[in-house]
Amino acid sequence: MSVIYILIVISIVVAIVFLVAFIKAVKGGQYDDDYTPSVRMLFDDELVKNKSNKLIQTEKQKSI
Known part of the structure; x- marks a missing residue:
């Protein structure tokens, strides 16, 4: 029975x-990206192109 107590204490310490x-x-910045x-x-240009394409499409839809 005393072995269980020792194992519990060791597992808590670990x-x-x-x-x-x-x-x-975490505090040392190990996980900073x-x-x-x-x-x-x-990839910023792709996002800008997609946004501008959406704007152009919505303007075309408004004119129709």
Whole structure:
């Protein structure tokens, strides 16, 4: 029976260690996204084209 108590204590300690490591990684910027902002500018033109196409289509529909 004492083995169960030891295993429970060890598992709680391991869980706390992982929680502290996760919080430290988040505060340290480990999960910050550095890739997406640098690539976003490559796809901005497509978004502008799609928006302008929608505007042109709505203006054509209004004139009809």
